[in-house]
Amino acid sequence: MTPRRVLCLSGSLRRASANTALLQAARQLAPADLELQLYAGLDTLPLFNPDDEIEPLPAAVAALREAVGASDALLIACPEYAHGVPGAFKNLLDWLVGSLEFPGKPVALLNASARGSFHAQAALREILLTMAARLVASATVPLPGAGCEVGTILADPARCDELRDVLAVLAGTLAGD
Template sequence: MDNKTIRWVSDSVAGLGAGAAITGFSTLYLLAGDETLVSVPALVDIRRLPDNGLMSVELHKCPPLSGLFFPGPFGCIGVSMVRLLAVSGSLRAASSNSSLLRAAERLSPQGMVIQHYLDVGQLPHFDPDLADKPPEIVLALRELIGRADGVLISCPEYARGIPGAFKNALDWLVASHEFPGKPVALFNASPRASHAQAALRLVLETMSATIVEPASITVNLLAKDMDEAGIAADPQIRQQIVSALEAFKGWIDGEAQVP
């Protein structure tokens, strides 16, 4: 695709009043020079200028665009995108697994966007009679899985197995067409969680997931009481996470180039 010039930005910014601003994860819709509308997930800082209604847009993570050209300060040409959906198997507010995934977002390489799925505990109990016509919240999960290039999972061990709420989420994906073949990386927050990891691998393999081994790691967060900032700052754990994410991105990019 030839380089295109982005000249219009819209989405959640459309309702901004003069001088207002938003910062955070947002889906931007960028209209290219050939009128092609491109959906871009990005961490952004968007400000509507008070005088002429124009918007100033600063991208804190380079958006995953291939063959698109941003003039001026954007400076991102031909960047390969990888979209990951991060899912924690724990419902605990202070979960080390969830903190590990948030640390991964902090350390994600250029060209990678990590979105967190936070509704595991809100999913209804799995009902096989509804597998083909599931509730809206399940359809939303399946849609997120379908849009993601890969899934990043961090799951604790409970009673030597997979926590019930997370297994319930996986059960809702068994009959989906979005999950089979999906690349998955496993981030284990405790070396002691070997039984859960073995059970999780068996379930994922049964569901026809593709577990990417170079992107799957075990870090020792047991009894360390570290938040995502502390995890990301730890030299050894930081290197493990960065190496795993780069391996995951490389694997996904490689698969995308296979004819």
């Protein structure tokens, strides 16, 4: 059986991002029936402008939409800045609003904030539902204090179990499609 593709989107531009580290750890813990790919173009996207949604799309936007279109699901790990979704990540989502690739995509949400990110997660859920995402509620979990390094996360058996549980739910969702 061909593995199902999951595109991992980090909402952080930080080099030492706990949310990016969570996604990288999830990639290493993924079961054989899931292939996780980390999107690395957040910092290359131009500022959203509806006037630029005509063909040809900016190259970075076309690459993002192609990656989303080639995926079976999305795994998002996003921090909170000033009680909201970071601007760069909101910009990424804005570029997907008018796309044909995004609607109906199963989406799981992670968050590594040590203080929690209630406001950003609530806003992110609202944005994603408005965009016609299929939020996988049982695969949407906070993982506070996960650590900023993949090795730290992978050395924590409880954290690994939490990530495996999220991935198992996501895989089960995709198996039902």
